[in-house]
Amino acid sequence: MKRLLIFLPLLFVVFSSTAFAQSTDFKITRNLGFKESSKIQSVDIKISEKTSTLKLEIACAVRKGTVTIEIYNPENEKQGEFTIEGMESEGDGSLFSELTEGVTGHINKIINDPSLGNWQIKFIPKDATGRVNIQSRQVLY
Amino acid sequence: MQFYRILKILILLPAFLSCATITAQNKTDKHLIEGHLTLDSIWEPKLYLSYISDFSKMYTMSNSMIIAESEVDASGYFKFNIDFLPKENSLYRIHISKRGTSKVSIIIGGNAENHFFLVANNKSYIKIENQSRIFSNVTFHEDEKNKILDKVDDIVKLMDSTNFSAPRIKSEFVTNAFNEQLRHIADTCSYALVSLYTLQRSKYESDLKNNLEFYQNYSDKWKTESSAYFEKFRAKIPERKSAIDYRLLMALGVGAAYLLGYFIGKRNSEKKTSDKRSIDALSIQERRIYSLLVEGKSNKEISEEFNIGVSTVKSHVSSIYNKLNVKSRKEIVDL
Numbered sequence: 001m002k003r004l005l006i007f008l009p010l011l012f013v014v015f016s017s018t019a020f021a022q023s024t025d026f027k028i029t030r031n032l033g034f035k036e037s038s039k040i041q042s043v044d045i046k047i048s049e050k051t052s053t054l055k056l057e058i059a060c061a062v063r064k065g066t067v068t069i070e071i072y073n074p075e076n077e078k079q080g081e082f083t084i085e086g087m088e089s090e091g092d093g094s095l096f097s098e099l100t101e102g103v104t105g106h107i108n109k110i111i112n113d114p115s116l117g118n119w120q121i122k123f124i125p126k127d128a129t130g131r132v133n134i135q136s137r138q139v140l141y
Numbered sequence: 142m143q144f145y146r147i148l149k150i151l152i153l154l155p156a157f158l159s160c161a162t163i164t165a166q167n168k169t170d171k172h173l174i175e176g177h178l179t180l181d182s183i184w185e186p187k188l189y190l191s192y193i194s195d196f197s198k199m200y201t202m203s204n205s206m207i208i209a210e211s212e213v214d215a216s217g218y219f220k221f222n223i224d225f226l227p228k229e230n231s232l233y234r235i236h237i238s239k240r241g242t243s244k245v246s247i248i249i250g251g252n253a254e255n256h257f258f259l260v261a262n263n264k265s266y267i268k269i270e271n272q273s274r275i276f277s278n279v280t281f282h283e284d285e286k287n288k289i290l291d292k293v294d295d296i297v298k299l300m301d302s303t304n305f306s307a308p309r310i311k312s313e314f315v316t317n318a319f320n321e322q323l324r325h326i327a328d329t330c331s332y333a334l335v336s337l338y339t340l341q342r343s344k345y346e347s348d349l350k351n352n353l354e355f356y357q358n359y360s361d362k363w364k365t366e367s368s369a370y371f372e373k374f375r376a377k378i379p380e381r382k383s384a385i386d387y388r389l390l391m392a393l394g395v396g397a398a399y400l401l402g403y404f405i406g407k408r409n410s411e412k413k414t415s416d417k418r419s420i421d422a423l424s425i426q427e428r429r430i431y432s433l434l435v436e437g438k439s440n441k442e443i444s445e446e447f448n449i450g451v452s453t454v455k456s457h458v459s460s461i462y463n464k465l466n467v468k469s470r471k472e473i474v475d476l
Contacts, residue, residue: 061243077347082249085203103202104243108251113309 026138034132036065037125045119045136047074054114055137056107058121062086063102065128071109074117080109086128102130174235174261175220176269176282178213184255184275185240186213190221193232195373196341199258202236202247226263229368230286230334234258237275250301252277257294260286260334286332293339296323320344324352328359333366337374346377357381422464430457434473 030043047054058069064086071080084105121134180186191206193199198206211219236256238244248255257276261267268282277298281287300319303312323343330336340359349356360378363371423431426447433443440454447454467473 080249081200082247083198083201084245084247085201085205087204087245102243102245103204104246105202105249106247107249110250112312115309 024140026140028134028136030134032123032132032134033130034125035129036127037129038127039125041123043121043123043134045121045138047114047116047119047138049116050141051114051138052112052141053137053139054111054119055135055139056109056111056119056121057135057137058132059104059106060084060130060132061102061104062125062128062130064130066126067105067128067130067132068122068124069105069107069132070122070124071107072120072122073111074115074119079111080107082107086130171266172222172224172264173220174223174259174265174267174269175218176267177217178219178269178271179217180213180237180275183239183253185238185244187211187237187244188213188219188221189236189238189244190223191234191236193234193258194369196232196338196370197373199232199234199341200247200249202245204245206234207245223261223265224263226261226265228263230260230262230332231368232258232334232338232370233261235269235276258290258338260290260332260338286335289326289330289332289335290338293323293326293335293342297342320348324348324355328355333363334368334370336363337370340374349378353379354381419465423461427457427461427464430454431461431473434458434461434470435476437470437474 028045032041045054045056056071058071060067060069060082062084066083066085068083069081070078073079082105084103086103119136123132174190178188188211189207190209190211191202192208193206208225209221209223211221213219234256236247238246238255239253246255252274254276257279259267259269259281265284267284267287270280270282272278272280279291281291296319300316303315320343323339324345327336327339327343330339345356356378357380360375420428420431429447430443433446438446440451440458444451444454461473462468465473465476467476
């Protein structure tokens with residue numbers, strides 16, 4: 001029993017340290033609010049070292065206007081996109097309140113062994129009012 | 142395991158498609174999209190049918206695209222009456238929204254993907270079921286076109302999941318193999334819009350340069366299709382120089398070569414005639430001297446040959462130059 005009491009914490013330390021050594025997560029979150037905007041913006045996600053997985057989660061909501069979200073790899077090849085068109089009538093809530101009206105788009109993209117370089121998320125509004133939330137998670141080897 | 146799944150699809154799909162294309166479509170008086178869905182509590186029990194006027198709008202979400210709504214009852218049953226649809230086949234999307242969120246929402250990728258595509262017209266009867274997770278495994282009954290569409294979507298999903306689990310180089314090989322398979326389906330499918338949908342899913346635009354002839358042949362094959370989907374596809378395919386143009390160019394080339402040959406021949410012939418005419422103008426002595434000049438002999442050698450003075454030779458040579466319109470011995474040799 002005494003041996004077991006010594007052995008169990010030791011086992012815990014060994015396993016937990018192994019688990020921590022396996023991977024490192026690197027998360028970035030960006031929020032953009034926009035009002036009657038037509039200004040194209042882009043968010044770069046730089047992959048500068050060998051990465052196991054890149055997870056992108058982009059959520060966008062518009063009350064008015066049109067927004068296109070495009071994802072490009074470092075070779076400038078489009079990897080995903082969506083467009084949402086608002087319903088013209090503007091609500092009273094703030095830009096960052098939960099939108100139960102308006103139009104929403106959500107894209108989940110998981111890229112295994114992503115190419116090194118700048119991954120780009122392009123945000124193309126046309127006279128648009130709304131918000132976008134971009135989350136990226138890099139899992140390093 | 143994944144590999145065997147891929148292999149199974151690659152082997153069985155062509156057989157499935159060949160059967161599908163020869164099976165006569167069931168005739169029915171029902172003009173409906175109906176079915177049963179298993180939904181969990183996060184989803185609002187309501188479906189929306191959107192009209193996709195253009196392949197570039199497959200992932201566009203707008204209230205203006207929604208053309209019909211259907212409640213999903215407690216048993217999971219839903220129904221869209223589609224008598225009002227155009228008689229031509231068009232692309233549609235059915236989507237569902239999460240509770241408490243906007244009804245006009247699109248979720249792409251992941252387990253909560255909230256939409257799927259189908260082809261329909263005002264006479265279609267399409268029966269749909271899902272197995273478990275929302276729309277990740279939708280099954281079409283009673284409609285061959287959409288069964289093929291469903292298989293195509295399965296390939297695309299499998300391609301995405303393989304890309305997720307495999308290293309980059311392997312996933313490139315797998316993507317190429319799947320896209321090749323999609324092109325084969327598009328090439329052999331007898332339903333025009335389903336065929337074009339398949340080609341669209343193979344991301345053909347990035348393959349245009351490599352396989353231009355395939356796409357040009359494909360465009361020729363469906364040249365009678367006048368829908369906006371095909372019009373936009375054709376606009377992206379560089380036009381081939383027609384066979385008539387090639388034949389015309391070849392004929393013009395042969396004609397030009399013949400004319401060129403004719404004129405060169407005529408010119409040479411005229412030149413020879415002219416040279417002959419000039420030599421005829423020489424006196425007997427000048428012709429004798431001319432023959433030695435052609436042999437490359439000097440004035441002195443010529444004077445010794447004919448036992449005449451060098452100055453006399455010079456005088457004859459000068460006369461020969463004038464009559465033949467040349468300025469040197471070299472020109473005489475070249476005549």
